[in-house]
Amino acid sequence: MNDPRAKEPRNHGPQVGRSVPRKETHAKLTGTAAYVHHLVLPGMLHGKVARSRVAHARIRGIDTRAASALEGVYRVLTAADVGKLIPDPHYGPAFHDQPILAIDKVRFAGEPVALVLAYDPHVAQAAAALIEVDYEPLPAVYDEVEAMTSKAVVHEVLKPAGTFPDLKHLAGKRDTNIALDYHLERGDPAKAFAQAAHVFEHTFKTQQVLHLPLEPFVSLADPADERLTIHTASQSPSFVRIEIARLLGWPENRVRVQVPFLGGGFGAKLYIKLEALVAAAALIVRRPVKIALTMEEQFYTITKHAATLRIKSGVDSAGRIVARECEVWWNGGAYADIGPRVTQKSGFTAPGPYDIDNVSIASYALYTNLPPAGALRGFGIPQLVWAYESQADMIARAIGMDPLEFRRKNILREGRPQATGTPMRDAAIGQVLERLAQRMQWQAPFDRGSGTVRRGRGMAIGFKASISPTTSVAIVNVSADGSCHLLCSTVDMGQASDTAMAQIAAEVLGMPAERIAVVHPDTDVTPYDMATLGSRSTYHMGHAVKRAAEDARDKLLALAGELGVPPETTPIPDLFKKKYGMQAGNVIGMGSFVPAYAPTDHATGQSSNVTPYWMIGATGVEIEVDTETGVVTVTRMINVADAGKAINPAVVDTQLSGAAIMQLGFTLTEQMHFSEGQVTNPSLADYKIPGMLDLPAVIENEAVEANEQAGPFGAKGVGESGTFGVSPAIANAIEDAVGVRLTSLPITAEAVYRALRKAAGRPLDDE
Amino acid sequence: MKTIRFELNGEPVTAQVEPHHNVVELLQTMGLRGARESCGQGLCGCCTVLVDGLAVSGCLYFAAQLDGARVDTIERTEREGELDVVQQAFAECGAFQCGFCTPGFVLMTRQLLAHNPAPSEDEIRHYLSGNLCRCATYPEIIRAVQLAARIRKAGA
Amino acid sequence: MRPFELLEPSSLREALGLLDTADETVRPAGGGTALMLMMKAGVLEPSRLISLRRIEPAWAEISQSADAVEIGALATLSAIEHSGIVRSELPVIARTLRTLANVRVRNVATLGGNLAHADPHMDLPPVLIALGASVIIASRGAERELPVAELISGYYETTLASGELIVRVRVPKQFARFSAYRKITTRSADDWPALGVAVALDREGPVLREARIAVSAAFDRPLRLAAAEAVLRGASIDDEAVLIHAGDAAADEARPIADERGSAAYKRELIRVHVRRALRDALDAQGGTP
Known part of the structure; x- marks a missing residue:
């Protein structure tokens, strides 16, 4: 996102360490900033989710007749419909445990059981309330300590995603609620406790709370042209592309994920939230489908x-x-x-x-x-x-x-070993x-x-x-007039990453940050980034952006050398003009970063x-x-x-x-x-x-x-x-x-x- | 379906509305993005619009009741080009993050300063207590309101 | 939200006619904020709403006579908050409104709608009860007056009959009576109150002639606390101990309901403390301007 109104400072000096006004200032203050919330496509259906009213139960049957019969309802979908498109419709970043719509069983109150599609969201909402589910209640477990030994088992079998080596040993494990146990041992605690002058033991508790971004979850899938474009309020566009492609058995390049601004994220809008459901629905009905959750539904999501x-x-x-x-x-x-x-x-x-x-x-x-x-x-x-x-x-x-x-x-002082x-x-x-x-x-x-x-x-x-370890990739594209695009899949959800990334690129290229336009995540265009999470972007994407800018700068310097002009003083537009005889061409720099890491x-x-x-x-x-x-x-x-x-x-x-x-x-x-x-x-x-x-x-x-x-x-x-x-x-x-x-x-x-x-x-x- | 006529950001408009449609739904069908439904309960202020000069929650206001009214939204400034004093102050103080609640805060601040050109911090907090910012940009917003009041005073 | 019919009669008479119907889902709408919340939540699905916003403007007026302030039921809360008459004659109402919901809701919500909604967490009912206010209720061809204390009969329940409409609220001028309202929220400041305490004290020189204490939010409807009032009757205003006794009496007689804002036992303690503090506030404020 670039603000064409932002005035460049006359003597720009260093760009890092400067409180550059956010690039999206004008757009956000005038209400024109783009969010998925506003997006409407021709022929689009609205989806409303029917949710479980019980915490743990077997599904004996789902009666969608009344909902389907309501005037204006286009289609009602259940897991049976999804299964015809995606044989194993389970997703998740660590475990493939979450079904797109509940299959045979519900595991929490609020879990999606069916989806109603209609052109009018009010109709879809009314129809969702008409869906009747016949439940056979199962014993439930709510407390984390009780879950260690509870007879109530949430998942019959563990299904780790396979992407994390430390989860592989859990594959196929049965009758446990323990999704992972992590252990660390250092020194000889038993001996040290025996010798300590004082021993203190306390138990603390924290409560369940939620992110509650003011822009609730929203995703829109468009199945045009034998591929799928997903517009989604997501912090992890690259993950969405990979996971949706996996579910569909498609190559990554048939799935396109686009993310404009987010109305807050805080970790909620990571991995797959609505994207799998909206993708399945759009492909089943061959029409664009949008699902926008209400504030209430956020409480049932993450x-x-x-x-x-x-x-x-x-x-x-x-x-x-x-x-x-x-x-x-x-x-x-x-x-x-x-x-x-x-x-x-x-x-x-x-x-x-x-x-x-x-x-x-x-x-x-x-x-x-x-x-x-x-x-x-x-x-x-x-x-x-x-x-x-x-x-x-x-x-x-x-x-x-x-x-x-x-x-x-x-x-812990500098150089001393942490517990690991x-x-x-x-x-x-x-x-x-x-x-x-x-x-x-x-x-x-x-x-x-x-x-x-x-x-x-x-x-x-x-x-x-x-x-750690996670990967970021960035591209810096210098145009013939010397202006610059920065392509990266970091999502600006309010933390001003667009501005910070532009500052890093600008610092390397010796130009004001205002001259750099940041392209918002679009997996057809912007390269891979693990996700915008965990305070990782400034360091990881920052490195990738810095390297991409250095690559572009080095290519510009090489171009000057090739053209025989002074590299430090020749304005960038002059380089292009001399090379191509007119205002034409690009210089593209690429950078990627993954830190060193030793597994535990x-x-x-x-x-x-x-x-x-x-x-x-x-x-x-x-x-x-x-x-x-x-x-x-x-x-x-x-x-x-x-x-x-x-x-x-x-x-x-x-x-x-x-x-x-x-x-x-x-x-x-x-x-x-x-x-x-x-x-x-x-x-x-x-x-x-x-x-x-x-x-x-x-x-x-x-x-x-x-x-x-x-x-x-x-x-x-x-x-x-x-x-x-x-x-x-x-x-x-x-x-x-x-x-x-x-x-x-x-x-x-x-x-x-x-x-x-x-x-x-x-x-x-x-x- | 009912036809209503009202003035939107200074221009006469007509619209077809259903009785159960609220003001945010109507404005979005008219291509305006500034008012957004978030909490749906009039608590967060993301859907703020001005009806006959008074701030209301668009998510709790029947669209049909705009018939004959004068409606102003955040887009009014955009049409006039320049940021107003309040927006300039918000820009200067970095008084937004994700931006979803920002139009509501700007509109409410304009209302506050119209009624009370030199509000105390306590008055600012009370007046804006019905607007929520999950990014918690509140300290910056308070500073922006104070700055806007000072700029207005200097310009008066 | 389910579709419905929205009618906008241009006179009270016409509105009363439309409300005189056997269809029990028909509702009058003032500002419509509370109705819309209930409709969005699916707890109310009216076939028809009778909007009152286009009836004669007189029903939104605020006026005074020698001994009372009359507020049209269609006056918005914000009009009441900023009314010169209210601020000078009933400053406790203006103060109460400052923390009621938010500016946008106050700009739209009406006094009549607020009272008829009968949500036990509302701030105005206990204040109006303490001030001895009454509502004037109209129906097709009839009108009656009822103390606010007798209007609200339970959780979201009133004694209004089908076809009846609150058209005015009459609040006696307070003269030498001092009043205060405390809204107690236990989570964020903009939460619904866990407790509302309104007090109004009649004083004759250094002696309290009469006290009215109305408590809300902790019960299914606002209630007078008679035992606490009795402690205060005839007491000296300089006797700090009597305020403590009144708080204790209030706590003893109250039977608060537990919810996510607090347990019954805790709310009882809040009543003890805040009845005492509200009495102190009233004595300190002495009816001062907001």
Whole structure:
């Protein structure tokens, strides 16, 4: 996307490190930006999904007669219809476990059972409500810990996708809900626990929440010309193409995936969501089909893992953590989605950013009869940080050490091995911690409030590895007038990747970022990218873009040499004119990137190179607690991160506070409620995300002065770092203010109030 | 099906509407993209349009009831070419991310400043509390509203 | 949403005629926001809606007499919020409206529709009950007046008969009466309240002559708390302990309903605290302007 109105700066200077206005500014401020939401094709049918009303059942029959008979209904589809087109219609990034429409059985309330197609979406909606399904109920399991041993089994047999080596051993495994168990062993934890001066063991819980982008899921498939074009609000166009081609048994080049702007993603719009259903429907009826979900339906599509986390720490008399044992149970819901990756890729950071010689980790991905869980802005990290940073304060308090001092004493320093054995490189953990402490004036006296309003403060720091190894490819196309196209499949869902990528290319080519037009993902045109997820784009695609721009630059220099003109001073248009005799031709640069990676050992979880870079995020809060009601008000929130060198400082700032405010919702107000597996609050009226009045009065963000040596121009990812520390910082501040410890999210006013009453020896009547 | 006549962004228009169609559905069939249905409950503000000068939720407003009304949408500025003061301030402060909620915030900010040219931060937060931004660009939006108020004052 | 017929009569008389029908799915529509939500959710599928937006503008007017403010049922919440009469005579209503739903809803939703909807989470019913307001109800050829307290009979239920329409709300001027409303949300600020507490206090010098306490959201409909009111009758306004006793009495007599916003036991504690705080607010505000 390029903004033709953007004025180029006269003396453009360096492009990296400049707060370039977003390229889509004009389009977004005037409402003209393109989203799939708006797309209409001639002859298009609207699809509305009929969903399961029970959590776990065998399907005895589906009666579509009333729906089909409704005036205006074009067609009603069930799994039987899909099966004629796609013999094995199961998809998923880690397991091929999710059917396009339920086959023989439903595994969660809200699962798609049938699809109604009509020219009028109101008709399709009305008809979907007329579909009757005869269910034979099955015992269901909802809790992740119970799922370990439950007699209720969600999937009879495990079907790993085969693309991940560490899942292969699970193929064909029966009668288990454990989709993946990941283990890490380092040192001799048993011995170290025996010798520790203090041993602490706590269990923490997080709740199921969801992404809730304001543009709900939407996909449109067009089966024209013996191929299939899918317009979709997706963070992973390349994956969609590959997976749809696999399902259809087609070559990749018969499937075209186009993605304009996304109205938010946060990890929801990854892998396959509506694309397989819309593709199957369009091919069956030979017409364009659009499915646009409602806000309610997002609750049945993808969520964030609820988790139970047990963490046991041995500490010596000097306050050093000498051993840690972590057990994590991830509630993955009815389909694995990317849960097994969360289990492993986040699981290995469960001991926190601490230097601990003896570590044991077990991390389990579990199937339950709830809506599926995937990746949400942090890939499991916020759940882990919730546990280990809550416990950090609990330990410090118990041994009489200042929480900042305890962290200082234990954090991983540069070059020290992380639990996997991979040495820490360019991970500014200490620097982030110190900047946070300085901004909080940690050593200064603090007003603790009085009467019924008590004040407290807390901090927390977390870290994350990048998902590795993953590939990005980019193309830079220089036109004869010297303007430039950048082709890459990174999806701009609000994180300003178009602008950042243009800045990287511009830096190499010595031109202002405004001169570079970014072509939005179109798999016929833009090259492969693994996906826009996990704060990977700046580093991975950034590298690919840098290489593509360098390739183009080198070709321009070679062209100058060939033409015998001064390479550094000849304007680009003059090169083309001299070469072709007129304004004609292109110079095309290509770049691709995949980082080095050493796989983890299956038994010990050890690896010499588990990630190309580390992301560090810390949050400090000041809060007030109303002791008569338990209401917690965050009055000040400070977010500090290591983003390497910021490509666009203004955008980095916005990413930090945006992530932190989102996590504030996951900490205080957001929770999916269930009754027998059915979501009981599937709307913005009953599921409460933060609004303007919920913000802390003061929010400060800082990206520390840092440099990722292996990153493009020293940069690395930052989209998730703001989420890491928020929840435990608030729980730590609550204990600081009123002396009670909350170990489950969300921290509702009622939970705080109940804890206060219990601590005072006067528990509420119903306890 | 009923024929309605109304003024859309300064121009007289006619449209055929069904009683159960809402304003967002109608505007989208007329090629306008700025008002979007998101929560469907009038809570998020993505569907904000002005009817007879007052902000309403297009997703909770029957299209048929636009008959005879004056309707303004975010597209009105686009037709006039230049970004207005509020949009300039949003651009300057980077007060958007995914952009899905942005037209609603811009329209509501215009309403706020028309009624209250120098709002306090508390007044800004209250007035805009019915608009949601899942990217949580709220601090930037508050700064943009304050900047727009200052530019307006300087220009007055 | 299912298709339906939308009629727009141009007079109240005509509207009342159209509402006088045996078809129980026919509904009057003021601003239509609450109706549309119910229709989208599929809980209401009317064959016909009678829109009131084109009837005589008099039914949206706000006027005053020596002892009362009269608000036409078709006045929008935003018109009421910004009305000079309301702000000077009934400032608690203007304050309450500032946090009711949002600007866009207030621009469209009408007072009559708000009351007839009878959602137990609504902010205005407890305030109007505390202020001693009544509704004037019209039907074909008849009119009656009913205290707001007797209008709402249960969860989304009113005592309105089929064919009846709220046409005006009469709120007595408050003179020496001080009032306050507290909206308590337990999740985000824009949530439906877990509790609404409205109080109105009649004072004679340093003595409370009468107190009205109306509590909403924690029950299936707004309720007066008689025991708490009794504690306050005749008490001194300088006696802080009596406010605490009133809060305790309120908590003792209330039977709140648990939901996702809080358990019954917690809501009882909220009632204890916020009845006391609302009384304090009213005494502090002394009927001040918003």
